[in-house]
Amino acid sequence: MNSNKNILILTIIAISTLGNQQAKADFVFGEPENLGPTINTAMHEIDPGISWDNLSISFQRGQPDWSGFVEAWIAQRTTKYDPWNDAVGLGPWEDNQGAHDAAILKAMVETMGGIVRGWGTADGLELYTWQDKLGGYGGQDLFVMKRETVDANWGPLLNLGTTVNSSNSDYSFFISPDGLTLYFASYERSGGYGRTDIWITTRATRLNPWSTSTNLGPSVNSSSWDYYPNISPDGLLLFFGSGRPGGFGDTDIWITRRASLSDPWEDAVNLGSMFNTSVDDDTPHISPDGSTLYFTSNRPGGYGGYDIWKASIKPIVDLNGDGIVDAQDMCMIVDDWGTDDPLCDIGPMPWGDGIVDVEDLIVLAEHLFEEIPPVE
Ligand SMILES: [Ca+2]
Ligand SMILES: [Ca+2]
Ligand SMILES: [Ca+2]
Ligand SMILES: [Ca+2]
Structure with a gap:
């Protein structure tokens, strides 16, 4: 079966041999596929995000020479088994200071009828972003907007404070569905391993303050860029982009796992040469239903510049490995x-x-x- 020949047997099998315990659920990735011309163009398409209902994708589009503003775009589909319809532009995503305006975030939520997983809480009441226009603590800072109900107006952008934000740039983040754990990248923060690292802050309830951020440590972070954290639906896998040595060139997607939610993250591994390429491969994003890994790459075979790509995630169903499911x-x-x-x-x-x-x-x-x- 040709489709099966293309299945990439990667990572999780390798990961399960690294630790003492087996991976909770073994799976394989399908071959990476370009999302096609309703999404991708000769311009740069980057940073995909899927809404909680799996029916909308958000991304940003920039000019081939990165001149002007990067714009926010949305595409939708009728069911999660349908192709993406033609994407629609919502306007400038950021200004030349890298600020994400509240207005564009609100427009995005309204157009999608929901929030991207990892950008906001599952109940739709908190929406996170980063920006530097509001005079935070230095560089970019992380902010949150809140609303009382999904029908209520959003409140103002609120800085997450000095236990989270630093005097350097604090940006690409992943908020857990319950809103109690926040992963984010911080640039050259004291206690880090170099360039950006992934940090974590937690709180006991939504009403508690965020804890002092801690570095995820050397099993995850490196002396290079480590950013765009994205957590699997079961909370046991962390995907992220990294420019560390040991990859296949420029940035690659790496993964680390933990045996349970209270265990430490194990040593990160590269998703492998059948997934990563000699150019940039990053901004991993797992769909809320756990079926698909979306990412950004400027690899050959696209429409020009950076494109959005995806790979399916399939369970290993041939449990005894005899070649047939029976x-x-x-x-x-x-x-x-x-x-x-x-x-x-x-x-x-x-x-x-x-x-x-x-x-x-x-x-x-x-x-x-x-x-x-x-x-x-
Ligand atoms: Ca493109
Ligand atoms: Ca900062
Ligand atoms: Ca680093
Ligand atoms: Ca690469």
């Missing part, structure tokens, strides 16, 4: 029923949910009798 795999699930065996915890797609149950049988049934080439 009754033997189903028996393995039944044998492990009610346990947390990560091998059989393949559903819901693609991350599993910590228990072997009917969700896993459903995922397996969707792939029954598929022939799967052996993992090398």
